[in-house]
Amino acid sequence: MASNGDLDLTEIRGLRGSPGYFKKGKLLSIDEVSACLEFKEHLNDARENMKFYISNVKTDQFFKLNIEFPITKLRHVTTEDCMRCIVQEQYIGIGNNIKPEPLKDLSCWSAEFPPKEELPYEQAFEKVQRIVPTWDAEPFQEEIKDQFASSPAFDNSSSRYGNFVFSFPLSDLLKAYKSQHCQNGDPQLKVLGTAMYSQEIAHMVIVHSPDTDRYDKLPMVQTVSSTAESLPFFYRKEEDGELYWRPESTSGGLRVTISEGGEIYTCPLNKTRTGKFCVWNHLIVAFHLPDSKYLVIPEKQLLENLSACEPAMPYLKDPRTNLSKAEAEEIIKELKNSQ
Template sequence: MSLLPKLRTKPLRKILERHSHLNELRMYQWTGSMYTYLSKTPLQAKAKLYITKLQHATTKTGLNGIIEEGFKGFSSQDSKGSHFFYCTGVPDSDDVDLKIRQWLSQYPEIEQTEENIKSFQNSPAFSDNSRYGNYKFTFELDDIIKAYRDQICGGKDPVFRIYGTFCYKKEIVYMVVVHSPDSIAFDHFPYLPTDVGDRICGKDDGGIYWCPEAMSDKCLYEQVEGTAIIPYPFNEYFVWDHMVFAFNMSSNMKFKLEYLYEHLTACDLEEINLAGERETKQEAEQYIKRLKASKLDKT
């Protein structure tokens, strides 16, 4: 997964209070790689994916801080003084496969091989690797919402709003801000929609969902004039999108060590490493083992 512990460099474009579809983004003036990518029309899977887990990746330095102090918020040039704890929304992998197979049934010319199924979900959003460090926490969405409700919201249900669309060189972030109902700092941001419509992110009886428009950033097929499907001679590069939750933090959010270690795994880094620290997955696995052994020695 591409995971977002904090917003990094300034985006090429930010569209606050709105989750913008690809066709809307194509209407803006772009330069460089984003112009090249958005000028293409690759065949992309269409699926409504329910978010079941949240992931947060970090470095060894970040991990030690979490163990000592809990999860804390970060400020950025876009946060206007607010502090956010960032997590990437993750759907169930079996559900992703099922939805792609169902969608592919309308294209009999594309054989439903395992290779083809995976080619429609090959973006960093569906990778086990990370751009932000070798240490990855994977939590149940309900667990994080409950902890946020109890520790940050004083027992009240948190509020979910559309924060905006953030565009980088190849990456599109659909940001959802989560905050205490006692806060008025985000009242001008629209609520996460609950109505039926052509939504990228929303909420219904099934839970919080994400309808990605760019699940593959290396594409095998082109869609011409809306219907014709033509194989690309080579993999074509494209943008990719994912859903990120920005939890507004008035204080640190803490968990028991046993819970943290239960939901902590090591991962490889993506080719693009924004972490500032680099380890191998094996080195991270060994460090996690030492942490857990140290915890056992103290009990």
């Protein structure tokens, strides 16, 4: 049984004041998030929303697939003014720093994944077939493919945070961070915690200097063998030294659900045509940049790794910054031509 300390949450506010919660030092499962929300009383509106979405899917076997994704690339999305400032100043800082203590002084990046057609759908379908051995999963194959990796965390074409995307190999960012912020060793990679909003369960990993003691109590990201009986949500693989993430939910909505007994069936479409609403996992890698420091990236590299995307709903930045992808692409083209 979980102790009260295991269930403690800190209230946080996201962009435009969206309410949420944070659990320090642990990447929570959907079941653990559910336990935390049940334990707390008199919490903000995000609690009731997430409780509703979790109740939709908590027992669904589709969330037992845990397909692993290699994490080799990160993306930072922003608005036009911020993008121009980053290019002009040649660095990325912490942005809005009005955050509770565990999330202060951080530059947050999301994992970037290959196009959906390159993701391991076959592995997901094979696992579905094993879960429903007495049922024929073939008639549901297209719906399963559509809902696999369909959440905002896997969408490179749009973002709720702006129209301008800086995308870099993780190895390049770690190399820059080491040279600029780690005087006495290598960057430390630790489990920062889990941020929870209405539908999003974000697993957060922090990169920090060995010179700071601020994160001494956080657990290190584990190095494990792929043959281990139990794998964490985020880990470094012993065999290749690469980082991997195993989210429970890769879907923004479910057209196919699998009961605890292994029955498989389709859900009616909702108004967004996604089927049953559900929670989804997000991976965030945060770089610790204290004392108004920043991550320096030369202008040439910034422009080479800058692209445009469509706005996604709900759009969480100032509505006046909301552009179409075509408008953002034209701005980037003019900026590159002026260099």
